[in-house]
Amino acid sequence: MSSRIAISARMLLVCSALVSGMAVPVYAQTTTDTAKQVPASRVETQLSFAPLVKQTAGAVVNVYAAHEVQQRSPFAGDPFFEQFFGNQFKGPPRVQSSLGSGVIVDASGIVVTNNHVIRDAETVKIALSDGREFESKVLLKDESTDLAILKIDAGEQLPILGLADSDKVEVGDLVLAIGNPFGVGQTVTSGIVSAQARTRVGISDFDFFIQTDAAINPGNSGGALIGMDGKLVGINTAIFSRSGGSVGIGFAIPSNMVRAVVETAKQGGDKFERPYIGATFQNVTPDVADGLGMKQPYGALVTSIVKDGPSEKGGLQVGDVVLSVDDVRIENFDGLGYRLSTAGIGKTVKLGVLSRSKEKVISLVLEKPRPDDPNDKAVIQGKNPLAGAQIIKLTPSSAARLRLPAETVGVAIEKVFQNTPAARIGLQPGDIVRKVNGRDITNVADLTEVMSGKPVLWRFEFERGGDIIRQIIR
Template sequence: MQGLLRFAAVSVLSFALLSPVSVFAQEAAKVLPRSQAEMQLSFAPLVRETHGAVVNVYAERMVQRRMSPFAGDPFFEQFFGQRMPNRSEKQTSLGSGVIVDPNGVVVTNNHVIGGADEIKVALADGREFPCKVVLKDDRLDLAVLKIDAREPLPALKIGNSDAIEVGDLVLAIGNPFGVGQTVTSGIVSGLARNQVTEGDFGFFIQTDAAINPGNSGGALMNMNGELIGINTAIFSKGGGSNGVGFAIPANLVKVFLAAAERGDVSFERPYIGASFDAVTSDVAEALGLDRPRGALVVRVVEDGPAAKAGLRPGQVVTAVNGVPVEHPDALGYRLTTAGLGSSVTLAVKENGSEKEISLPLTAAPETRPRDERMIGGHSPFAGATVANLSPRLAYELHMRTEVTGVVITAVDGSSIAARLGFQPHDIIVAVNGTDITSSADMETLAATDPGIWRVEIERDGERIRQFFR
């Protein structure tokens, strides 16, 4: 399998859904077709009621292209007597979005608008509007846009994605390959899927409704005409749909929209001060679990929320507020959708017995001043900016919030540190046998001249030792 491709789905919904008399707002019993007449039933009335809420999202960005393959080569530039100019080109990408509020609030994928200099939203009736980005997050791959149409727009009601089951019928609406608005049908193929994208979010709805390039950001819709997911990715060898598509659950979209409505400048997940691993079959047998599921506690930060609540290494979290937890990513999803400021009840198993733990959900704290310092001089670290790690800084840097120490936050591209290969997010563990505990220590040590530098750093969880003269 050649990796996964993310794509855009265009969801089409109508303002009529907001009417309390809409037939699709009624919860219907789930039944199998029992006659030829029932087999000939059509999705057309549902699509007609909802298509106006699906939009196209156009993201434009300027990129620099070299006009010659020899541009940048010193010999050829000296030979021709001048630097060869670069050429600016405009790139346009097409994605989809869903209007979730008649005032013009649109939800899409972050990767649809990432790096864009200009973003436009095209409605199903052909009208185009500029928009502003209200909130975006690359870890969740969600973005909220706002357009001003000066009139109420068709909008899709957000449903409860926790209520769906494997086998439920769904529709995906989008603009695959730019051919125009397209509706595909299928079922929910799986729930709580993880290890789908390269980001750190891992809780997706799987569907066999056809999703292709151009569908990213569009809607996955249930038979009540409600948004239950934002189509995000597919597994594909050739770039087309193989019947394995993934959507971000609508309950996470609700929490993200709430942060946008509050005016938050960034989206923040709860900090609990613990790290988890998946439960293997061997671990499940040792702990007396009937099957390998849950989140195994492997580390608890001293004085963190988890430690204060009584969580300890070796325990397994099996449920949050009574909802089963399949794996560590599912635990993160349940805590995130519970929201900051709330308190959750964790079901915890240990030594064959189960108990409940109450855990408050708070933002990552800055437990020590970051004290950023730019290292000068002629040491191997010259040109690097270092800071004291805290859960808050680690969260901002997209690092594990339980890591500690002194971290490189930036490296000047023309500096000694850059030439020697130091990178942002490197944790400086020790220099010449001396443990580095603060950015002030690092600055003081870098000002010395030992002749030979023995450096130990941690990068992506691995220890690296190097010598420099």
């Protein structure tokens, strides 16, 4: 995948790919609290992790995902050859597979892994630590959290990892990472929690991770990050690396987010929904904090409010800064989104708010997202530069999902499918299509109609982050 951070190192999801059986690493990664004590002597720091590994390793599995891809001929796409020979130059299909890890979280056979491990899979197999393999059923795939929930029928109760309260994880806690790096077999590495709430990483829509220095490599995606009490702290997902191998900067999805997605699947949901609050936000910069009289730049600044939405009903106003959710400090907008999503739809949360230089607490009911009209959404098809883009007419609800001001109108890119013309020209979710070949785009029908044409040149005008981007494509 393309770099999300503009320095020489790269953010890599960690799964391994296999093509026709050959393993090749690819960089598209795939109730009592135990007292925490500082080791009192050198002897205590040299104790073995073996008892903990024996207790937990049986709940960590291998995930094999496979799908057919069409081999591309060097003549494919050439108008001359297609005119005379049609599709005769298409190569035979081949099986492309990816390898990752997973964690059993329910004895009935519910397995958690990363969505990117199984994203395009037609078949998904689970291999238990004892060598047995089972076909799995996909209960839920969620791109926004990069989590997927699978189900296998082993005919017996399976070992599980209980879910820890990831809010209680502290920087410096010892952790173990268990997975199947590079397909070599189940591997255990150890480290500490390097950061408890790492945001602005750019891996998924829910940008909120536990950072660890435990070695994580391709194939570890979906594997377990385990605390010293034997509970699941997080799902290993990505690394930050120049080489593609571990350099001690790994990221795991916190177990509290895992719990929310698993519960959705258990209740029969096939997608994870964010709560709707009817407001948009931006991060508090040092300049904004100074202007508001804040000693530190933190929290989420309200930039727009939807009429009759939960935020307006709760008394939130434009210009307010959300400082905390249920007494937990919010560092930025990503932290706010995480806290609301793990609270869940239907719950009432207490927001600590800075409003007009005074702090107050308001209660907010988290609502179910308001549905989009099916006629206000489409995927662009055909041979044109926008093919592979999913578009949507902007409403306050859809604008909020795309992190656009609630009052924004027009047609926006909601999703860009990989390896499509839309991806190749650099379109991103949240881009607004303003004009195509001089025609103003105000609704989905406008855009689908103009994209059905076959002009010699395509002239586009997009809006991104308030800037106008113009492109001419032949």
